Amino acid sequence: MLSNLRVLLIISGGIAAYKSLELIRSLKAEGAHVRPILTKAGREFVTPLSVSSLAREKVHEDLFSLTDESEIGHIRLARETDLVVVAPATADILAKMNHGIADDLATTVLLATDRPILVAPAMNSRMWENAATQCNIANLKSHGVMTVGPALGELAEGEFGIGRMAEPAEILLAVEAVLGNPLSGVRALVTSGPTYEPIDPIRYIANRSSGKQGHAIAGACARLGADVTLVTGPSTEAEPLGVSTVHVETARDMLRACIDALPVDFAICAAAVSDWRPESVHGQKLKKGQAAALPANLRLVENPDILATLAVRENDRPKLVIGFAAETHDVVAYARAKLASKGCDWILANDVSAETGTFGGDHNKIHLLTRDVESGVGIEEWPQSSKRDIAARLAERVARVLGAAA
Numbered sequence: 001m002l003s004n005l006r007v008l009l010i011i012s013g014g015i016a017a018y019k020s021l022e023l024i025r026s027l028k029a030e031g032a033h034v035r036p037i038l039t040k041a042g043r044e045f046v047t048p049l050s051v052s053s054l055a056r057e058k059v060h061e062d063l064f065s066l067t068d069e070s071e072i073g074h075i076r077l078a079r080e081t082d083l084v085v086v087a088p089a090t091a092d093i094l095a096k097m098n099h100g101i102a103d104d105l106a107t108t109v110l111l112a113t114d115r116p117i118l119v120a121p122a123m124n125s126r127m128w129e130n131a132a133t134q135c136n137i138a139n140l141k142s143h144g145v146m147t148v149g150p151a152l153g154e155l156a157e158g159e160f161g162i163g164r165m166a167e168p169a170e171i172l173l174a175v176e177a178v179l180g181n182p183l184s185g186v187r188a189l190v191t192s193g194p195t196y197e198p199i200d201p202i203r204y205i206a207n208r209s210s211g212k213q214g215h216a217i218a219g220a221c222a223r224l225g226a227d228v229t230l231v232t233g234p235s236t237e238a239e240p241l242g243v244s245t246v247h248v249e250t251a252r253d254m255l256r257a258c259i260d261a262l263p264v265d266f267a268i269c270a271a272a273v274s275d276w277r278p279e280s281v282h283g284q285k286l287k288k289g290q291a292a293a294l295p296a297n298l299r300l301v302e303n304p305d306i307l308a309t310l311a312v313r314e315n316d317r318p319k320l321v322i323g324f325a326a327e328t329h330d331v332v333a334y335a336r337a338k339l340a341s342k343g344c345d346w347i348l349a350n351d352v353s354a355e356t357g358t359f360g361g362d363h364n365k366i367h368l369l370t371r372d373v374e375s376g377v378g379i380e381e382w383p384q385s386s387k388r389d390i391a392a393r394l395a396e397r398v399a400r401v402l403g404a405a406a
Helices: 017-029 048-055 066-071 073-079 091-099 105-112 125-129 131-142 168-179 212-223 251-261 306-311 331-342 387-405
Strands: 006-011 033-038 083-089 117-121 151-154 160-164 187-192 227-232 243-247 266-269 276-278 300-302 320-327 346-351 366-372 376-381
Touching: 006 017, 006 105, 017 033, 017 048, 017 083, 017 168, 033 048, 033 105, 073 105, 083 091, 083 105, 083 168, 091 105, 091 117, 091 131, 117 168, 125 131, 125 160, 187 212, 187 251, 212 227, 212 243, 212 266, 212 387, 227 251, 251 306, 266 306, 266 387, 306 320, 306 331, 320 331, 320 387, 331 346, 331 366, 331 376
Parallel strands: 006 033, 006 083, 083 117, 187 227, 187 266, 227 243, 266 320, 320 346
Antiparallel strands: 151 160, 276 300, 346 366, 366 376
């Protein structure tokens, strides 16, 4: 099930480190490639030779190893993997992860990675229940870090309580849930890029959208196994692998393509669709001096609202309809109003004011607004991240919600 998938396994210092040897064996049996990192404290419990023999890979230990840095480097370790697993995850390493401390190879890789992270906490029950640890784990979860365990059972000190690391078989199931194509069999629709609304054969109305966020979302959904149709306006972004791409120019073209793509299980409207278009399109280039060419005489009409149209479909409405709200001020307030007026399920609000550099840039800062029947509107603030990271986080969130609803 994990054939050819890459797992970076970080073994930190706890008595439960001995279970990591069995985890390596189990991951290898499922076809995964396991690349291990052993912390200085982890080495007190298991030997590099044991780890290396089971993983059939070199064990990485030293941040300042000249050989490692010349051959692979901590950044490549962080990126050349499909999943980072920390097992056992001690209170110490969880605290460092939460606070962005990078004082050894393991924590530096954790800070540098843009891949999903799964942690298997293991510690004394008092340490687990401590407010600091609970704050750390809650914050890490809010940033997309996944957890498995800890379990209730006998601890190393002879005590009984919560803090026992999950068994290797349970961790393996969690890894398979992350990497085993959780959106397999799910159909998705993603819109991206700007729209071009022609004035004449030469000129058009548009905006500064690059399509980077929408394209990244389509790719992230495809990597989780979804059958993705990407409907995109003009963009220089490369088509994501494994995605069926439909190229359009105008908002009306985009709407038709979206309707043609139905039915789908979820739709993510990330395109920056022009709100208006010229009332009429001139067949020839307008010349200076022509009355019709004067800005005051350029009459505009509203374009169709693609997000709202998909959200109110009766027979083929997607189970989950997600929109974006690109705002320059009062970001959350406007997004809340958009969530109420469009009839969609989630809104991702982002500040595109000039000073943020997010519109057309490589990074984004998101507020996720979700509609909750019991509590009203839920709001999550996501830290500024690369658009690729935001896409991965959104795709994983969609997979969890659709999986729970299945």
